[in-house]
Amino acid sequence: MKYSYYPGCSLERQASAYHQSTMAVARPLNIDLVELEDWNCCGAIEYIAVDLLPAYALISRNLALAANQNGGGNHQIVAPCSACYLNLSKADKYMSDSPELAAKVNTALAAGGLSYTPGTIRTRHLLDVIVNDVGLDAIKERVTNALYNLRVAPYYGCVVVRPGFDHQFDDTEYPTSMDKLMRVLGATVIDFPLKSHCCGGHMTQISQDVALELIRRLLKNASDYDADVIVTLCPMCQLNLDAYQDSVNKQFGTDYHIPILYFTQLVGLAFGLPATELGIGKEFVDARPALAKVGATPDVTDIPASRRDKKALPMPRMTREGER
Amino acid sequence: MATTAATVRPTTFFDEVVAETPGDPRLEACLQCGTCGGSCPSGADMDHTPRAIFALIAAGMKDAVLRSNTAWYCVSCYYCMVRCPQEIHITDIMYALKRMSIKAGLYQDKTSVPEASDFAETFVNYVETYGRSFELGLATRYHLLHHPLDMIKMVPLGLGMWRRKRLDFTPRRIEGIEQLHAILKRAKELGAAA
Numbered sequence: 001m002k003y004s005y006y007p008g009c010s011l012e013r014q015a016s017a018y019h020q021s022t023m024a025v026a027r028p029l030n031i032d033l034v035e036l037e038d039w040n041c042c043g044a045i046e047y048i049a050v051d052l053l054p055a056y057a058l059i060s061r062n063l064a065l066a067a068n069q070n071g072g073g074n075h076q077i078v079a080p081c082s083a084c085y086l087n088l089s090k091a092d093k094y095m096s097d098s099p100e101l102a103a104k105v106n107t108a109l110a111a112g113g114l115s116y117t118p119g120t121i122r123t124r125h126l127l128d129v130i131v132n133d134v135g136l137d138a139i140k141e142r143v144t145n146a147l148y149n150l151r152v153a154p155y156y157g158c159v160v161v162r163p164g165f166d167h168q169f170d171d172t173e174y175p176t177s178m179d180k181l182m183r184v185l186g187a188t189v190i191d192f193p194l195k196s197h198c199c200g201g202h203m204t205q206i207s208q209d210v211a212l213e214l215i216r217r218l219l220k221n222a223s224d225y226d227a228d229v230i231v232t233l234c235p236m237c238q239l240n241l242d243a244y245q246d247s248v249n250k251q252f253g254t255d256y257h258i259p260i261l262y263f264t265q266l267v268g269l270a271f272g273l274p275a276t277e278l279g280i281g282k283e284f285v286d287a288r289p290a291l292a293k294v295g296a297t298p299d300v301t302d303i304p305a306s307r308r309d310k311k312a313l314p315m316p317r318m319t320r321e322g323e324r
Numbered sequence: 325m326a327t328t329a330a331t332v333r334p335t336t337f338f339d340e341v342v343a344e345t346p347g348d349p350r351l352e353a354c355l356q357c358g359t360c361g362g363s364c365p366s367g368a369d370m371d372h373t374p375r376a377i378f379a380l381i382a383a384g385m386k387d388a389v390l391r392s393n394t395a396w397y398c399v400s401c402y403y404c405m406v407r408c409p410q411e412i413h414i415t416d417i418m419y420a421l422k423r424m425s426i427k428a429g430l431y432q433d434k435t436s437v438p439e440a441s442d443f444a445e446t447f448v449n450y451v452e453t454y455g456r457s458f459e460l461g462l463a464t465r466y467h468l469l470h471h472p473l474d475m476i477k478m479v480p481l482g483l484g485m486w487r488r489k490r491l492d493f494t495p496r497r498i499e500g501i502e503q504l505h506a507i508l509k510r511a512k513e514l515g516a517a518a
């Protein structure tokens with residue numbers, strides 16, 4: 001199965017672990033992800049707040065490029081980032097609903113020699129493709145290192161399951177596709193009532209107090225159910241829960257160290273792929289103690305410790321083995 | 325003439341909001357049931373819940389609506405939208421209100437959240453210049469402009485990101501940047517004319 005692949009800006013650097021692990025599992029899963037040539041940022045959630053038409057034009061340049069490149073031959077574009085997935089599918093849906101909007105966007109695209117007919121390209125989230133196109137049975141066959149005993153909290157965040165501009169591939173409030181995927185890998189999936197609640201997105205940059213409270217609720221929920229690890233499907237969710245976990249602990253006097261991994265990283269481990277190929281080791285909260293439970297002892301180079309006094313600046317806490 | 329005045333209904337604030345929202349937001353169908361406010365993770369921090377904002381819109385209270393922090397605290401989680409019994413496009417209306425408050429210059433008022441809209445604009449600048457965003461550059465410039473003292477808080481996070489090779493100091497320029505500029509320029513002209 002061949003698809004156009006839209007990594008989005010986050011996966012180029014901040015979330016390179018997500019990109020790496022996606023590429024590593026694509027081969028055994030038999031999916032061919034062809035990166036969309038010269039894609040541009042889709043504007044995250046900020047652009048649409050500033051100017052509507054340029055926002056739609058920005059997103060639609062990608063759709064137009066995908067149509068020209070035949071959506072990988074399958075007329076489908078796969079996004080691993082929740083916000084990218086939302087933007088691409090939303091622009092396509094609203095342009096289909098409103099010929100007037102589509103005409104305006106096309107007038108703008110014409111300035112760059114491009115055009116796009118709404119409905120030409122389907123936008124899919126990576127999780128949907130892996131669970132529903134590849135299928136759980138095919139995945140099960142590939143599992144060599146089952147993740148027995150690993151207690152996983154599946155975190156979906158908001159916009160992958162809501163509102164479903166392309167199609168609704170899972171329940172809007174209590175999704176289960178990632179739960180099923182994790183079970184097939186052998187993991188123990190905990191009940192995680194807040195699994196589709198919001199992590200605040202870019203709120204960390206706007207109002208730290210509001211953002212940290214949203215993140216705290218998620219960490220508390222996962223920790224109440226004794227999760228060893230939270231799995232995510234969005235680079236921003238990963239960043240918020242991982243990089244700000246220390247700030248949450250400082251703000252609320254808590255002591256959480258729950259590693260935050262991408263679902264593709266756990267798929268890779270269950271397939272017996274080496275941790276370094278899956279980008280494991282780039283997380284703030286060390287995943288090694290948790291992964292040791294499943295016999296995966298990632299041989300990742302130690303992150304150089306800071307020379308600064310930890311008390312002087314609120315340094316991100318780096319949990320080491322034995323410190324838990 | 326009196327006949328035209330009687331037949332043409334003057335444009336209300338309600339109409340303006342609907343016109344600024346893509347597709348049909350179905351705002352006129354609001355029952356004031358409060359499901360949206362009750363579902364909203366940011367509800368407690370908002371001046372007015374989404375339900376209250378819709379009542380203010382219906383009442384034509386433009387100033388109060390566009391000065392409110394409500395839309396700026398919307399984290400775009402779409403809970404309200406999937407739960408609303410009337411299938412009102414609440415999240416899209418929140419985006420429309422953000423754009424309208426920027427246009428009206430009202431977001432600068434102290435009662436609203438200037439940081440939120442400035443963050444959005446800083447982000448847009450980056451994307452327009454390079455075609456791709458540059459996360460830390462964005463955060464740094466935004467903080468330098470608005471919270472120079474807060475910069476200190478960004479330092480450890482930035483260092484941690486850098487040590488983990490999750491940070492890049494050079495934004496990447498796409499090849500078709502001129503094409504993108506031409507498209508955005510035309511889109512802005514069209515947007516201004518509308």
Ligand code: SF4
Pocket residue numbers: 007008009010011040041042043044045081083084457
């Ligand atoms: S939503 Fe985020 S990751 Fe996706 S393209 Fe835009 S900035 Fe980049």
Ligand code: SF4
Pocket residue numbers: 082083156157158159160197198199200201202234236237399400401
């Ligand atoms: S959970 Fe957070 S990052 Fe993920 S989609 Fe929602 S706001 Fe965005």
Ligand code: SF4
Pocket residue numbers: 353354355356357358359360361374375378407408409410411412414
């Ligand atoms: S949930 Fe829908 S109908 Fe109820 S108050 Fe909110 S917008 Fe109105």
Ligand code: SF4
Pocket residue numbers: 360363364365366367374397398399400401402403404405414415418
């Ligand atoms: S989309 Fe916005 S208004 Fe609606 S529930 Fe989420 S944060 Fe609240």
